[in-house]
Amino acid sequence: MSYLVLARKYRPGTFGDIVGQDHVVRTLQNAITLNRVHHAFLFTGARGVGKTTTARVLARALNCATGPTPTPCGTCAACVEIAEGRSPDVLEIDGASNRGVESVRELRETVRYLPAKGKHKLYIIDEVHQLTPEAFNALLKTLEEPPPHVKFIFATTEPQKIPATILSRCQRFDFRRVSVTQLLLHLKGILAKEQLGLSAAALAAIVREAQGSVRDALSLLDQVLSYAGGKPDDAQVIAALGIVDRQLVFDLADSLIAKNAERLLSQVAEIDLRGHDLTDLVGLLVEHFRDLMVVKAVPEPKESLLDRSPGEIQALAAQARALGKPDLHRCFQALVAVADDVSRSPFPRVSLEMGLLRIFEIESVTSLADLLQKLDHAVHGDAAPAVSARAPVVAPPPPVSRPPASGWDALVARMRQLRPALASLLEHGRPLEFGQDKVAVGYTKGTFYWDAAHERENRALMERVLAEHFGKAVTLELCALDTREAPVATLAEVDERRRSEKESAVRAGALKHPAVQGAISILGGEVKEVIPLSSGDESA
Secondary structure (H helix, E strand, O other), X not given: OOOOOXXXXXXXXXXXXXXXXXXXXXXXXXXXXXXXXXXXXXXXXOOOOOXXXXXXXXXXXXXXXXXXXXXXXOOOHHHHHHHOOOOOOEEEEEOOOOOOHHHHHHHHHHHOOOOOOOOOEEEEEEOHHHOOHHHHHHHXXXXXXXXXXXXXXXXXXXHHHOOHHHHOXXXXXXXXXXXXXXXXXXXXXXXXXXXXXXXXXXXXXXXXXXXXXXXXXXXXXXXXXXXXXXXXXXXXXXXXXXXXXXXXXXXXXXXXXXXXXXXXXXXXHHHHHOXXXXXXXXXXXXXXXXXXXXXXXXXXXXXXXXOOOHHHXXXXXXXXXXXXXXXXXXXXXXXXXXXXXXXXXXXXXXXXXXXXXXXXXXXXXXXXXXXXXXXXXXXXXXXXXXXXXXXXXXXXXXXXXXXXXXXXXXXXXXXXXXXXXXXXXXXXXXXXXXXXXXXXXXXXXXOHHHHHHOOHHHHHHXXXXXXXXXXXXXXXXXXXXXXXXXOOOOHHHHHHHHHHHHHHHHHHHHHHOHHHHHHHHHHOOOOOOOOOOOHHHHOO
């Protein structure tokens, strides 16, 4: 008897056997139970995740002798014929080799005929995105109004290439890549049935290479067993898969972190002699430093963040402790650049070696707080106080003279409650006279504030507020001033002067701080900007 590969031998025959697609299985089973089965389905997703397999299981569920049923028996003539691919009522069509309009026209001719044996006639078109635009147009009318006995199931890895007119007439299901945990359990179950054994590390390597594809995982398992027999060791598994051992990546990362050039170059030479693709190698290094950042940032990362075994996660955490987060970020960015160089270089090994050695030149990042503390220690010695990274607290500047009319502030504050925009108009006016009978406010003629003060609504509101302030009607006079005249400061000018004097005082105090003077003398350069503290910080 000829050998049956694992991917075919253990191909799911029922909905319960399908791995990692619970959201699809549940919807289809409920649709069958409730008699709400759509006439056209679109199954999308990566290769080997169960699209065509699910289509066959759906066909068995609809044509089973006990069906339609969400649990096909698997033993009746219809189930057996569909599983073996010889059912006259289930036609599997390769979209790549039958992509023309003539093939679709032939399909349309057969659609009108009733099923030969079962209850439904099903058309499963794989890689449907390969059909030509003319073929899709020919299929459109049939897809829109198919006979009641016909169901279409389209499978594709590239749904974006399917016309919107087709998509809108299908019930779409997006198949996910199978998780590491689910794939490991699936392979362990198959190995147990086959009475074979693999170590946890060997299985993890197969699952990583499969990248969420059940079919790829089973094909790789077949490849490993053919290479090394029933009980291959870890080294044989790595050799059979032709991949870079993860331990080699850990060793390379150790050499990078330790800045050991001799060991690093020897490791690259050894990997190159083994015939590994150096572009793949540097890609693994990029992923490794990404994982280092994850364990650095997340104390207990979930499976969705790291496809790693518990032992590998502990090893990653140990490596990550040797570098700070800024250094890890910079190493990651440098490795991305190296990966780009290696992929385009005619001399990949040289580019990889030079790129990795260039990472040695990255200096460790010191935080500003640590730097100031060291500088303070250099200036004051052991008696130096703890220095904060914040700017020093300085005494407030002396008070600035106010406009002579002390009631003007209260009037502006009252106006700010009623109309903030109009309060700004008063803040930019000059209170020339402020009495119970007359209030005179000066503005530079021709400016925005001069024009705004003369608007009827604004003037009326100012007169109303003045009357409320003094308890009687008061004459409001708006005076035109020359740009050179400044008999009294506006509140806006007073506030701006105070702010400027405060910033000057803060800057002067910061420049005199011993730590800042030490930083300038040691590091060189000049102070470009001084950021004042908030009022809450100043009191600290």
